[in-house]
Amino acid sequence: xxxxxxxxxxxxxxxxxxxxxxxxxxxxxxxxxxxxxxxxxxxxxxxxxxxxxxxxxxxxxxxxxxxxxxxxxxxxxxxxxxxxxxxxxxxxxxxxxxxxxxxxxxxxxxxxxxxxxxxxxxxxxxxxxxxxxxxxxxxxxxxxxxxxxxxxxxxxxxxxxxxxxxxxxxxxxxxxxxxxxxxxxxxxxxxxxxxxxxxxxxxxxxxxxxxxxxxxxx
Numbered sequence: 307x308x309x310x311x312x313x314x315x316x317x318x319x320x321x322x323x324x325x326x327x328x329x330x331x332x333x334x335x336x337x338x339x340x341x342x343x344x345x346x347x348x349x350x351x352x353x354x355x356x357x358x359x360x361x362x363x364x365x366x367x368x369x370x371x372x373x374x375x376x377x378x379x380x381x382x383x384x385x386x387x388x389x390x391x392x393x394x395x396x397x398x399x400x401x402x403x404x405x406x407x408x409x410x411x412x413x414x415x416x417x418x419x420x421x422x423x424x425x426x427x428x429x430x431x432x433x434x435x436x437x438x439x440x441x442x443x444x445x446x447x448x449x450x451x452x453x454x455x456x457x458x459x460x461x462x463x464x465x466x467x468x469x470x471x472x473x474x475x476x477x478x479x480x481x482x483x484x485x486x487x488x489x490x491x492x493x494x495x496x497x498x499x500x501x502x503x504x505x506x507x508x509x510x511x512x513x514x515x516x517x518x519x520x521x522x523x524x
Contacts, residue, residue, distance in 0.1 A: 309328065316485060317409075340515055361465075365463065382415055382449060382451065383409050383415050383417065383449075384415055384416065384417040384447035384448065384449040384489075384496070385407060385409045385417035385447075386521060387447065387519075387520050387523045387524075388516070388519055388523065390404075390405055390407065393419065393445065393516065394421075394515050395502065395514060396515050396519065397443070397445065397502050397512050397516070398502070398512070399421055399424045399443060399502065400423075400424065403421050403422060403423050403424050404422060405420060405421045405422070406418075406419075406420045406421075406422065407421045408420055409435050412452050414448050414449055415448070415449045415513035416446060416447065416448045416449070417442070417446065417447045418445075418446045419444060419445045419446065420442050420443075420444045421442055421443045421444070422442070424443040424502070425440045425441060425442050425443060425444065426440070426441055426501075426502060426504050427441075427504065428441065428504040429504075433447060441501070443501070443502040444499070444501050444502075445498075445499060445500045445501070445516075446496070446497075446498075446499040447496060447498055447499075447520070448496065448497035448498075449494065449496060450494065450495040450496070450497070451493070451494055452493060452494075453490055453493060453494055453495035454490075454493075455477070455490065456475075457495060458477060458488070458490045458495055460500055461488055461495065461497070462479040462488055465479055465483075465484070465488075466481070466482050466483060467481055467482050468480065468481045469481075471487065471489070471510075471514060474487070474489045474491070474514060474517050474518065474521070475489040475490055475491025475492070475517075475521055476489075476490045476491055477489065477490050478490070478517070480507035480513070480514075481512050482509075482510070484499065485499060485501040485506065485509050485513075486498065486499040486500075486502060486513075487500070487510070487513040487517055488516065489521075491508070491521045492521070492524045494524050496517070496520060498513050498516060498517055498520070499513075500512050500513040500516065
């Protein structure tokens with residue numbers, strides 16, 4: 307009889323272990339699924355923020371053109387203002403990291419830089435989970451020739467967090483949300499986007515330094 311009791315006891319122990327193991331596996335699966343959903347949601351949010359920033363910039367440029375329809379755009383390319391080597395030196399990007407450079411004309415001549423290996427990490431908390439997302443270091447220069455104070459004022463209205471930056475051309479405004487510096491100098495307006503860090507203050511410092519060099523080339 308005691309042997310049967312032992313067998314029953316042993317069987318119950320094994321059953322409890324199996325139940326606990328199944329619960330553990332279930333909890334792990336739930337946590338993994340939650341993390342996957344959080345990652346997808348965070349990436350979607352990041353894309354949404356990028357899309358909003360690009361949309362805001364497009365709105366600003368469109369308003370500029372409507373405000374000054376007499377402005378005739380030239381074929382000048384902002385890619386020729388500063389060499390990539392000098393830009394990397396100012397932004398602190400390794401000399402051997404080559405950029406993907408796009409020289410395009412949308413509403414105005416624009417030069418896009420995106421570096422292949424230099425990246426920064428930003429953290430987001432989604433559904434109680436903190437996740438890290440990597441973004442490539444990037445910059446862009448939009449050239450608006452024959453610009454004036456009215457165009458500058460219309461352009462910078464889209465900055466929801468715009469702050470005045472002294473000492474850059476005739477006038478300048480920085481927006482952390484867009485990570486962009488808009489400045490007016492020598493009859494030319496430049497939209498300078500710099501995002502090499504998750505630190506908005508660090509991006510601003512780099513943008514101001516690059517803007518000073520661009521003004522010398524105008």
